[in-house]
Amino acid sequence: MLEAVNLSKMYGKHNALINLNIKVDKGEVYCLLGQNGAGKTTTINLFLGLIEPSGGKALINGVEVGADKKTNQMIAYIPEVVQLYGNMNSIENLEFFSKLSGNQYTKNELKALLQKAGLKEGDLKKKLSNYSKGMRQKVGIAIALSKNAQVIFMDEPTSGLDPQATNEFTSICKELVKEKKSIFMATHDIFNAVNVGSKIGIMKEGQLIHSADTKNVSANELQELYLKTI
Numbered sequence: 001m002l003e004a005v006n007l008s009k010m011y012g013k014h015n016a017l018i019n020l021n022i023k024v025d026k027g028e029v030y031c032l033l034g035q036n037g038a039g040k041t042t043t044i045n046l047f048l049g050l051i052e053p054s055g056g057k058a059l060i061n062g063v064e065v066g067a068d069k070k071t072n073q074m075i076a077y078i079p080e081v082v083q084l085y086g087n088m089n090s091i092e093n094l095e096f097f098s099k100l101s102g103n104q105y106t107k108n109e110l111k112a113l114l115q116k117a118g119l120k121e122g123d124l125k126k127k128l129s130n131y132s133k134g135m136r137q138k139v140g141i142a143i144a145l146s147k148n149a150q151v152i153f154m155d156e157p158t159s160g161l162d163p164q165a166t167n168e169f170t171s172i173c174k175e176l177v178k179e180k181k182s183i184f185m186a187t188h189d190i191f192n193a194v195n196v197g198s199k200i201g202i203m204k205e206g207q208l209i210h211s212a213d214t215k216n217v218s219a220n221e222l223q224e225l226y227l228k229t230i
């Protein structure tokens, strides 16, 4: 699970993140909403250990994210556009990236991970240069699975996906939740946030203005709240 305790970040004199306090348990999906520049990516980067906080702390499974990068073994990150090798197929890409994180899998295990992430058998041997954005994202999810990451961070995971790919993405997230993974995503997609999220936060100018449990809010209500907030 992940936790932010009074997590803050200043870039020079600019307060990009102000005293963020959140807790995401195992099997929960936290969706962070907010306009461009609200501080979503800054929050993710602090959890990834790519930048240092100006105050407070970010914790993964109770371990503070720090210079020793110990927490990096427990997490995976799926960016908006998953960077993969276009001249290799999905099995080769997964083999390469899983080796980088110190894991060795047989071809059958690699195939099973890719299929678990939602790729069809017939697509596994196609070169990545022929993959759609949604298919690349599935390879990203397979990489996260191969790492056995307990916490998965995602930046704008449904942007640019068609409704069917978004639907597939939602189903895969629900499967990950069944395996007690924690997911933290920054998104502008209110409908998907209500659909896949267990908790939602709305951020404005570096501050978390609203938090809600998705059980208690509809997409329309969330949209209204979001528009009022920003």
Ligand SMILES: Nc1ncnc2c1ncn2[C@@H]1O[C@H](COP(=O)(O)OP(=O)(O)OP(=O)(O)O)[C@@H](O)[C@H]1O
Pocket (backbone or CB within 6 Å): 011, 014, 016, 034, 035, 036, 037, 038, 039, 040, 041, 042, 043
């Ligand atoms: N490296 C940096 N140096 C200076 N200011 C930065 C830096 N990175 C981000 N900022 C500023 O911090 C604020 C928060 O940016 P951040 O990228 O976290 O927003 P965001 O919510 O992820 O936006 P988007 O939806 O556009 O990705 C913005 O005002 C941004 O200009």
